[in-house]
Amino acid sequence: xxxxxxxxxxxxxxxxxxxxxxxxxxxxxxxxxxxxxxxxxxxxxxxxxxxxxxxxxxxxxxxxxxxxxxxxxxxxxxxxxxxxxxxxxxxxxxxxxxxxxxxxxxxxxxxxxxxxxxxxxxxxxxxxxxxxxxxxxxxxxxxxxxxxxxxxxxxxxxxxxxxxxxxxxxxxxxxxxxxxxxxxxxxxxxxxxxxxxxxxxxxxxxxxxxxxxxxxxxxxxxxxxxxxxxxxxxxxxxxxxxxxxxxxxxxxxxxxxxxxxxxxxxxxxxxxxxxxxxxxxxxxxxxxxxxxxxxxxxxxxxxxxxxxxxxxxxxxxxxxxxxxxxxxxxxxxxxxxxxxxxxxxxxxxxxxxxxxxxxxxxxxxxxxxxxxxxxxxxxxx
Amino acid sequence: xxxxxxxxxxxxxxxxxxxxxxxxxxxxxxxxxxxxxxxxxxxxxxxxxxxxxxxxxxxxxxxxxxxxxxxxxxxxxxxxxxxxxxxxxxxxxxxxxxxxxxxxxxxxxxxxxxxxxxxxxxxxxxxxxxxxxxxxxxxxxxxxxxxxxxxxxxxxxxxxxxxxxxxxxxxxxxxxxxxxxxxxxxxxxxxxxxxxxxxxxxxxxxxxxxxxxxxxxxxxxxxxxxxxxxxxxxxxxxxxxxxxxxxxxxxxxxxxxxxxxxxxxxxxxxxxxxxxxxxxxxxxxxxxxxxxxxxxxxxxxxxxxxxxxxxxxxxxxxxxxxxxxxxxxxxxxxxxxxxxxxxxxxxxxxxxxxxxxxxxxxxxxxxxxxxxxxxxxxxxx
Numbered sequence: 001x002x003x004x005x006x007x008x009x010x011x012x013x014x015x016x017x018x019x020x021x022x023x024x025x026x027x028x029x030x031x032x033x034x035x036x037x038x039x040x041x042x043x044x045x046x047x048x049x050x051x052x053x054x055x056x057x058x059x060x061x062x063x064x065x066x067x068x069x070x071x072x073x074x075x076x077x078x079x080x081x082x083x084x085x086x087x088x089x090x091x092x093x094x095x096x097x098x099x100x101x102x103x104x105x106x107x108x109x110x111x112x113x114x115x116x117x118x119x120x121x122x123x124x125x126x127x128x129x130x131x132x133x134x135x136x137x138x139x140x141x142x143x144x145x146x147x148x149x150x151x152x153x154x155x156x157x158x159x160x161x162x163x164x165x166x167x168x169x170x171x172x173x174x175x176x177x178x179x180x181x182x183x184x185x186x187x188x189x190x191x192x193x194x195x196x197x198x199x200x201x202x203x204x205x206x207x208x209x210x211x212x213x214x215x216x217x218x219x220x221x222x223x224x225x226x227x228x229x230x231x232x233x234x235x236x237x238x239x240x241x242x243x244x245x246x247x248x249x250x251x252x253x254x255x256x257x258x259x260x261x262x263x264x265x266x267x268x269x270x271x272x273x274x275x276x277x278x279x280x281x282x283x284x285x286x287x288x289x290x291x292x293x294x295x296x297x298x299x300x301x302x303x304x305x306x307x308x309x310x311x312x313x314x315x316x317x318x319x320x321x322x323x324x325x326x327x328x329x330x331x332x333x334x335x336x337x338x339x340x341x342x343x344x345x346x347x348x349x350x351x352x353x354x355x356x357x358x359x360x361x362x363x364x365x366x367x368x369x370x371x372x373x374x375x376x377x378x379x380x381x
Numbered sequence: 382x383x384x385x386x387x388x389x390x391x392x393x394x395x396x397x398x399x400x401x402x403x404x405x406x407x408x409x410x411x412x413x414x415x416x417x418x419x420x421x422x423x424x425x426x427x428x429x430x431x432x433x434x435x436x437x438x439x440x441x442x443x444x445x446x447x448x449x450x451x452x453x454x455x456x457x458x459x460x461x462x463x464x465x466x467x468x469x470x471x472x473x474x475x476x477x478x479x480x481x482x483x484x485x486x487x488x489x490x491x492x493x494x495x496x497x498x499x500x501x502x503x504x505x506x507x508x509x510x511x512x513x514x515x516x517x518x519x520x521x522x523x524x525x526x527x528x529x530x531x532x533x534x535x536x537x538x539x540x541x542x543x544x545x546x547x548x549x550x551x552x553x554x555x556x557x558x559x560x561x562x563x564x565x566x567x568x569x570x571x572x573x574x575x576x577x578x579x580x581x582x583x584x585x586x587x588x589x590x591x592x593x594x595x596x597x598x599x600x601x602x603x604x605x606x607x608x609x610x611x612x613x614x615x616x617x618x619x620x621x622x623x624x625x626x627x628x629x630x631x632x633x634x635x636x637x638x639x640x641x642x643x644x645x646x647x648x649x650x651x652x653x654x655x656x657x658x659x660x661x662x663x664x665x666x667x668x669x670x671x672x673x674x675x676x677x678x679x680x681x682x683x684x685x686x687x688x689x690x691x692x693x694x695x696x697x698x699x700x701x702x703x704x705x706x707x708x709x710x711x712x713x714x715x716x717x718x719x720x721x722x723x724x725x726x727x728x729x730x731x732x733x734x735x736x737x738x739x740x741x742x743x744x745x746x747x748x749x750x751x752x753x754x755x756x757x758x759x760x761x762x
Contacts, residue, residue: 005408006646009428011418020632021417027386033414036402036586037392038721047390070588074631075613082611091494106612169567199632205417207451207634223585229610230463231487232456248726250455251401251580253588255413255638259388265387326463340419345629 014334015361017370018342019149019308021199021206022358024259026288027202031262032245032255039252047261048252052242054264058272059175059212060185065235066212067242068260070253071318073176073197076209078106079233080172080193083213083221087111092133092169094125094144097151098345099174103143110229115139120150120296121347122310124230127159134167142169147178149200149347152299152310152354154182157189165190170217177199179210180267181279181307181358198256201279201307203301203359204263207256237261279306282362286355289371293378298352307358310344313351326350329377337373384630396742398751399723400530400689401558402580402587403739405640409585409609412643413636420633428642429633433623437644439653440556440575440593441566446616447593448623449476449641451634454557454578457590459487459541460614461553461574464594464602465522468492473514473550475506475525475541478532479726480555484524487528493612496520502532502728503679503691508540515548528563530581533680533691535563538570544572551598557581560591561648562660562688562739579637582660584740588637598762633751660687663743667736670752678735679703686741691725694732695745707731710758718754 016023037044048357056066069076081103085091091112093104094121104114117133118287125144134142142164144157157173164171170192175184181201186194192214199206213235221228221236228234230249240247269274283306287297294314299303313326320329326343330353333339342354357366397404408633418425435518446649450457464474474484475498487497498514500506505749506525509550515523523545527536538554545552556565562582567575573595580587587735594602594616602609602617609615613631623630648656664687668678673693678685694707711734714720723735738747 003647003651004652005406007641008408008412008415009431009642009646011415011422011424011428011639013416013637014418014422016417018419021419024417024636025386027389029414029416029636030605031389033410034392035394035410036397036405037395037588038397038399038402039717041392041395041721043392047392050390071456071613071633072631075452075456078611079612086711099492102612109610110610121723153400197632201644205634205636206632207637227490229490230459231483232452232459251578253453253586253637254402255405255410255586255640256391256588256634259636261390262387265390266384270384280605288395294385334422340422 012338014153015339015366015369016360017355017357017366018340019354019356020197020358021201022361023226024205025203025263025266025360027266028259028262032259034258036254038217039254040192040246040248043244044254045132048257051257051261051264054268055210056182058267060180061187063186063214063242065218065236065239068229069233070212070250071207072206073195073209075197075233076197076211077103077174079108079211079235080195082110082230082233083228083235084170084172084193084217085110085112086224086226088113089141090139090143091143092117092130092137092139095119096123096125097145097148099145099148099150122153124153124155124303125160126269127156130160131163134163134169138167139169142170143167143172145174147176147305147307148181149308150178151348152305152308153303154305161189161191167240170220177305177307180275181362182276183272186212198260198263200358202263202267204259205256207253208260226350259372261268279357279362282306282364282367283309285364285367286357290365291329293374298334307356307362309355310352313353326353332377335371339373393719396720396747396750398736398738398742398747399721400737401578401739402736403584403737403742405586406644406647406741407582408647409640409643413640415639417635420635421627421629425635426627429638431637432642432645435649436591436593438709439560439565439648442568442593444593444595445569445624446599446620448619449638450590450592450614451631453578453587454590456614457576457578457592458484460592460616461576462487462524463491463611463614464493464616465553465574466493466610467600467605467607470522471496471518471520472516472522473498473511473520475511475592476500477504477506477534478502478526478529480526480529480531484678503534505534505536505684506541508537512544512622515544515550520550522553523550526555528556528559528657528686528688530558530689532729533689534684535686542570542572558686558688559751561656562743563657564653569592579641579644581739583644583648583742585640586629586637588634589641654753655694660738660743663687663738663745663748664690666745666748667738670748674755688737688743690736692736700701707734713758714754720751720754
């Protein structure tokens with residue numbers, strides 16, 4: 001007996017200009033719709049080799065243990081931290097937004113002694129303050145965020161990483177909103193563990209977390225006094241599958257990796273420099289387009305994160321449509337214009353919008369569409 | 382400047398008769414190829430509501446916290462265990478295959494005192510032995526596997542679950558290879574936490590782990606003396622997004638959930654009873670088709686797991702093509718016939734094959750294709 005095929009689930013055709021996911025290239029969607037092979041099939045393993053090689057290029061590293069974790073970006077953060085930390089280990093975390101704060105939570109749950117170095121949301125971490133804390137605490141791990149998705153700040157990496165390495169610490173870097181949209185150079189910077197997500201500048205769906213561990217980090221994990229708390233995220237076990245031996249650990253998410261394969265081919269075909277320039281140009285268009293409407297960037301010009309712009313809201317938005325306000329206008333953009341933008345997170349909630357121009361979406365025509373919709377809703381067209 | 386679209390990655394058209402993934406229904410692939418909306422978009426949240434409701438039907442539960450974890454099945458195992466266990470807690474784990482053994486590893490990494498109750502691979506866990514250990518150890522958690530993918534054993538659940546509940550323990554059940562292919566009745570059985578994967582009887586790609594936590598389990602997690610070791614898997618945080626409030630926790634894997642939405646619609650349209658009968662019928666065809674070639678089932682008839690059959694190998698397979706043996710014949714099936722079957726895991730490696738007839742693949746025509754290929758390779762056609 002044949003069962004009639006139910007109707008496909010459908011979603012409205014949104015332009016995704018929030019903090020992620022961004023819109024996915026049609027050929028990535030087509031790749032994911034290909035029939036599956038097994039996770040130990042030689043044909044699939046060849047694609048996985050390609051994915052790992054291309055991720056090394058994007059991360060700017062030769063690290064053998066560069067791979068897509070089979071879970072979303074937050075799991076990549078957890079993977080980097082729980083592999084390197086044992087109970088009682090000290091960590092210094094730079095916190096200038098929600099994701100730095102999340103690293104503190106993850107590290108504390110792993111039993112680490114956490115020292116926070118806070119900075120005002122919208123500003124960078126001060127390298128001198130980080131260096132002072134590192135010298136004082138002598139931590140095993142120093143962790144901070146390259147591209148703070150909650151504030152739109154691009155953090156200068158080198159001085160902090162150098163201070164950490166000088167103190168003998170391992171350096172963990174959050175590259176969720178930078179990988180594939182901005183230069184990332186793990187080896188030049190001296191980073192030991194980094195993680196990202198696929199749903200931002202890589203223009204793939206959420207669901208995978210590219211990570212990279214230096215050989216030095218991997219050696220340290222192998223020398224731990226107790227096993228990594230997470231079996232699923234233990235990089236010494238992941239190395240059995242993602243290294244040369246291809247030993248079964250867990251079942252890799254085949255379809256998502258087909259999509260990532262194609263997403264990375266698109267990045268490589270465009271070229272990293274051209275792609276970074278496209279992200280910068282799109283962000284410049286956004287600032288120019290929103291300025292006449294009264295939006296102003298939260299972040300000082302030299303520290304802005306091109307893929308994600310955090311904009312202070314004018315009174316016309318804060319008081320939009322009587323009491324509806326900024327949340328009401330975001331809902332109106334979604335319902336009436338099929339455009340998603342992000343609200344503020346944490347202390348910035350209600351005060352800013354986060355506008356993502358990531359991956360495929362980093363193009364002036366998307367800025368024009370957003371500005372046009374806002375002009376219409378704010379009566380300034 | 383437009384970048385030319387690179388060629389799509391491609392995989393050979395395999396018939397996936399191993400231990401998973403199984404072949405995915407074309408409409409599930411089509412659902413995953415739909416453009417994305419955001420993870421907080423009302424249109425997406427409506428699909429998530431549908432997924433959660435349908436998972437409750439499949440799990441046989443009214444548990445509010447029934448949801449797809451954003452990672453593969455092994456992460457679902459870890460989620461169930463690390464939420465319920467604190468360092469020093471006692472757990473009794475039934476081990477009659479690789480996945481019971483993995484539960485011991487995961488629990489030990491969470492700091493639990495693990496008591497194993499072992500049973501020969503290919504046999505069920507003896508309820509009396511489990512009950513004895515439960516009475517002796519007085520554990521906080523009792524965990525075992527409903528459908529052992531490494532051996533093809535279907536475990537009777539009720540007596541062990543009853544003994545555990547009587548002792549005041551929480552019961553964790555691995556339903557990776559049963560959900561959607563066999564009756565699962567968490568509420569009737571008194572299960573507190575269960576997990577599955579999407580790539581077996583649900584006929585979706587790997588990448589998500591459906592889990593369910595009873596209210597009683599959730600209350601216990603909320604009453605823990607220390608936070609759950611994993612931020613990513615903390616069910617009290619997941620409840621913020623997968624419960625009514627839809628608070629951001631991590632970015633849900635939109636495309637995978639589109640696929641699961643369609644996969645569950647297909648299961649519901651077919652009906653759970655009809656689907657279970659189809660899996661049983663396909664397995665019966667397999668035993669009948671392989672018997673003339675000398676394959677014999679490892680598992681006693683009353684304990685066989687219809688979606689996954691573990692077959693002892695005849696001499697014609699063990700000695701196939703000189704030294705190539707069973708691994709060589711599996712490779713020949715893949716390269717020459719595009720058919721994947723699974724080898725043995727752990728102590729059964731080299732001794733058995735694991736043949737999956739799961740989800741869409743649980744059909745006699747797939748058995749016929751496998752038998753035909755084997756007849757040809759073994760010269761018995």
